[in-house]
Amino acid sequence: MKNPTAMQYFEWYLPADGQLWRQAEAKAARLAADGVTALWLPPAYKGAAGKEDVGYGVYDLYDLGEFDQRGTVATKYGTKAEYLAAIKALQREGIAVWADAVLDHRMGADGTEQVPATPYDWVDRYRQTGPARTISAWTSFTFPGRGGRYSDFCWNWEHFDGIDWDDATGEKAIFKFQGKEWDSEVDSENGNYDYLMGADVDLGNPQVVEELTRWGLWYLNETGVDGFRIDAAKHIRFTFFRDWLHALRRLTGKPVFAVGEYWNQSADALCHYIGVTGGSLSLFDVPLHQQFCQASHSGGGGSTWAPWGKTPWCSGRPSWRSPLWTTTTPSLVRRWNPGWTGGSNPWPTPTSSCAARGCPVSFTATTTASPTTGSPRWASPSPPSSGPGRPAPGAPRSTPLTTGTWWGGAARATPATPAPASARS
Numbered sequence: 001m002k003n004p005t006a007m008q009y010f011e012w013y014l015p016a017d018g019q020l021w022r023q024a025e026a027k028a029a030r031l032a033a034d035g036v037t038a039l040w041l042p043p044a045y046k047g048a049a050g051k052e053d054v055g056y057g058v059y060d061l062y063d064l065g066e067f068d069q070r071g072t073v074a075t076k077y078g079t080k081a082e083y084l085a086a087i088k089a090l091q092r093e094g095i096a097v098w099a100d101a102v103l104d105h106r107m108g109a110d111g112t113e114q115v116p117a118t119p120y121d122w123v124d125r126y127r128q129t130g131p132a133r134t135i136s137a138w139t140s141f142t143f144p145g146r147g148g149r150y151s152d153f154c155w156n157w158e159h160f161d162g163i164d165w166d167d168a169t170g171e172k173a174i175f176k177f178q179g180k181e182w183d184s185e186v187d188s189e190n191g192n193y194d195y196l197m198g199a200d201v202d203l204g205n206p207q208v209v210e211e212l213t214r215w216g217l218w219y220l221n222e223t224g225v226d227g228f229r230i231d232a233a234k235h236i237r238f239t240f241f242r243d244w245l246h247a248l249r250r251l252t253g254k255p256v257f258a259v260g261e262y263w264n265q266s267a268d269a270l271c272h273y274i275g276v277t278g279g280s281l282s283l284f285d286v287p288l289h290q291q292f293c294q295a296s297h298s299g300g301g302g303s304t305w306a307p308w309g310k311t312p313w314c315s316g317r318p319s320w321r322s323p324l325w326t327t328t329t330p331s332l333v334r335r336w337n338p339g340w341t342g343g344s345n346p347w348p349t350p351t352s353s354c355a356a357r358g359c360p361v362s363f364t365a366t367t368t369a370s371p372t373t374g375s376p377r378w379a380s381p382s383p384p385s386s387g388p389g390r391p392a393p394g395a396p397r398s399t400p401l402t403t404g405t406w407w408g409g410a411a412r413a414t415p416a417t418p419a420p421a422s423a424r425s
Contacts, residue, residue: 006038006098007031014076016052021078024086032093039090040229043100044083046070048108048198055100056231057198059108060143061215062150064223069145070108087224096226098257099219103212104232105198106155111140112167115157116178125174125182125192135175136168139199150218153211160199185276187234187264196235203237209244216248220256227257230281233273234262242277259283265290 009024024039031039046063047053050070055077063069064080073079087097115137121127141155161183162176174195176182180202182194194200202208219225230241241260248256258281262273267287274283 004037005035006040007036008040010042010077012054016076018051018074018076018078018082020076021082021086025082025089028086028089028093028095031090032095036095038096038098038226040098041083041086041100042077043102043231044075044077044080044223046072046075051076056102057107058102058105060141060146062218063143063146067145067149069143084223091224091226096257097224098227098229098259099223099225100231101216101228102231103201104196104235105200106141106160107198109138109140109155109199110142110144111138112136113139113157115139115163115175117162117166117175118178119171119173119175122174123190125190125195127191129173132178135163135166137163137175137177137199138165138167139163150222151211151214153207153214155199159202159205159208161202162195162200164195164197183237185238186236187262187269189234189264193235194237196232203240209240213244213247216244217251220248220252220254227259230258230260233260233281233283234264238273238276242280245280262286 010020014020020042024041043055043058044064045055045058046060046065046067046069047055048057048059048070051072051074053059053070053076055075059070060067064083065073065075065078066080067073077083090097113136114134116132117135117137118128118132119130121129137157139155139157139160143154157177160177161180162174164174165172166175176195181204182192183203184192187193203212233241241258245256245258260273260281260283262270262283263286264270265287270283270286
């Protein structure tokens with residue numbers, strides 16, 4: 001059985017040249033041959049910064065590079081037609097595609113509104129820092145360039161909880177709108193981490209929930225993606241995605257895959273989220289990521305690094321089969337630094353990474369693991385002269401990772417085939 005391996009097919013500093021979708025289409029066969037079974041693509045919709053937006057400054061969820069908005073038709077990655085062509089090409093090669101769902105906030109509004117609001121402290125979201133007053137908030141989203149196509153829903157301040165800017169005074173603060181409360185089912189960092197940035201979407205508003213469910217169904221039908229990577233899960237009412245995914249799976253009749261970004265180094269916090277959501281989505285293994293970071297700065301030692309022993313299994317619920325990934329979830333390949341730069345530390349420095357229990361992680365542009373031993377093999381110009389990553393004489397510079405164990409870790413059972421149907425991961 002082919003070992004499931006997912007890849008994040010972008011990074012923050014890609015040039016804004018509109019080429020990514022075409023590149024993904026052109027390289028679909030190569031990615032499949034290299035063992036990739038799922039591709040996480042960046043947000044495909046129009047952001048506040050137009051063609052320069054990475055995708056997380058969400059302006060219009062329905063504009064996938066089709067309408068002249070925010071100064072451009074195409075997004076940073078290309079047009080809607082190119083996006084759809086890339087998805088089809090990848091799926092023809094047996095590669096599942098995950099769309100990036102950024103539902104926490106909106107930015108780049110079309111107009112301001114006068115809104116009664118109260119400022120709160122940045123590090124203690126329950127502490128009021130000033131009197132209530134009326135502010136000028138960028139909360140009116142009418143999407144004139146789209147003209148109501150696909151959805152005639154227009155957003156106003158009642159669809160948000162708060163914002164971080166008063167345009168009348170130029171003051172930057174966290175303003176909670178009158179009559180609103182921060183969601184209680186969120187991460188407890190800063191007292192309450194509901195607010196992240198921009199205009200914070202109010203997921204307690206039935207109109208908002210209905211619109212986002214309608215959008216999710218539209219997106220699945222319009223693009224044919226196999227699932228979602230969920231952005232900023234720690235800032236969003238925990239039960240929202242449980243209910244949202246249940247609705248999408250019921251309406252489509254498909255096992256829509258989802259993996260969430262809950263950035264917290266506590267495995268207990270992540271296991272709690274999995275429990276509250278009933279295991280309806282997987283999570284990236286942030287504690288394991290931190291172990292990779294420690295390994296990358298360990299001076300080449302590695303003897304104190306035991307990642308599989310650091311991330312405990314979530315116990316107590318029969319459905320919790322793995323720590324943070326479900327057993328049907330693949331390992332993840334993410335963008336790492338170009339390669340070893342010499343010195344006493346042979347470990348590459350990750351920007352981020354994670355893995356399922358028993359499922360290996362490989363590098364891009366740095367190292368790959370031996371499919372038989374799991375030992376790292378160096379793809380950089382000069383392999384390290386010593387340390388656990390030193391290749392055997394005559395060993396190939398790079399071997400595509402399809403099966404095997406992680407560095408120094410005991411062999412583990414390979415996870416089952418990914419959940420979502422067709423070519424899914």
